[in-house]
Amino acid sequence: MLNIVKARAHTNIALIKYWGKKDPHLFIPMNSSLSLTLDEFYTDTSVKWLPVTESDVFYLNGEKQSQEETKKISAFLDLFREKSQHFSPIEVASINFVPTAAGLASSASAFAALGAAMNRLTGLDLSEEDLSTYIRRGSGSATRSVFGGFVQWTKGNSHKTSRAKFIDDASWDIGMLTLVVNSNSKKISSRQGMAHTVNTSQFYPAWVEAANQDLIAIKQAIAQRNFQKLGEITEANGMKMHGTMLGANPPFCYFEPGSILAMNAVRTLREQGYACYFTMDAGPNVKVLCRKSQMKELQTQFQALLPDLTIISSGVGQGIQILESH
Incomplete structure (x- = not known):
């Protein structure tokens, strides 16, 4: 079983916007959306197992986060722990490579990177589309950061059907x-x-x-x-x-x-x-x-x-x- 995994995900900008949730708990949107993934802004996140006697730990940009912030991350980690039946605590270390002056939210790249790392660490090896349904539970727009280029988030009507899919690599002077x-x-x-x-x-x-x-x-x-x-x-x-x-x-x-x-x-x-x-x-x-x-x-x-x-x-x-x- 793996002990540590590090993953990278890029942020995205919606061209057809996501605005409004049909199901706030599952983050199912009112309408489908489409985005462009950007290479300039990304997050690198590592996850590793901790001894069972410890608790989850969350570092953001080198700083240990509060119990309240860690609790939010733990709820997301639980999705993967419950699916894999591996319940040990985890250390999360995330670094956002988003220019500090950009004024851009990094939640999309952050949760996509964390989800990708957890998918590998827990041995679930979900397909990218299936993985996007879990990443969506951290941040709705993060589901689109699973893929590069132009990406569609199909609204769906359930955990399984609200997912991202690749549309085009945008390799035509974009x-x-x-x-x-x-x-x-x-x-x-x-x-x-x-x-x-x-x-x-x-x-x-x-x-x-x-x-x-x-x-x-x-x-x-x-x-x-x-x-x-x-x-x-x-x-x-x-x-x-x-x-x-x-x-x-x-x-x-x-x-x-x-x-x-x-x-x-x-x-x-x-x-x-x-x-x-x-x-x-x-x-x-x-x-x-x-x-x-x-x-x-x-x-x-x-x-x-x-x-x-x-x-x-x-x-x-x-x-x-x-x-x-x-």
Whole structure:
């Protein structure tokens, strides 16, 4: 039996957004989503068995975490311990390679890396799609970080059927720029924002229907390698998601003045002939889907238009990897 395993997973950015849970306990979403895995942001996580007399231990970026934080991780570890019937305590050591100024949540790469490591350590050796159903229980968006390139999270209706699947390797000149408007913690968490929107926004039912149609259309664009269509659907879908929040009661918004300036900069450069389209998650930062071959030039242009913003470029990331196993 293995004693230690180290795994890596990259974060992802949703192009067709996940916004709202149908089952908060199982993290089953209201609609299916589609994402792009990024190579610039990732998490390395090692897990090892401890003597049965000890308790779970969790280190994040070299610092031992509180009992409260460790308890959350233990609940996730229990999914694999119960499935494998190996109940010994575990030491988890996780390092996030996400730029501190990025303002990007690392939960997707973190839980995907932890799940991949536990899958190997416990000897379950679940297929990647089956593994994604367990990783989903740590973080919904983490289920998409199992694979590289374009990935679909099919909403399903149960633990087994809500899972990720590989769509396309995105090896056709795809890149992404992150325009960091504000890297501080947001006042309304994604979890809070989702629940409030689902419960109070009259726009929400229309969002679910529109997202379903957008998913069909964007998969056609990917199959045809139609970058313009891919970008247009991505941009429209993200704005529709934010529209549901404006329809909530009371309404709320993640936009900041810098977000508006960044979106306008994308439109300006697109009018100048650059292939670039924006999207935003539940936060103020703007992600720009672009041609990888134009990223350096675009970064220079954005820096001139938005001199106060940090800009991070990323190519397409790969799926989960086992770095160490013995």
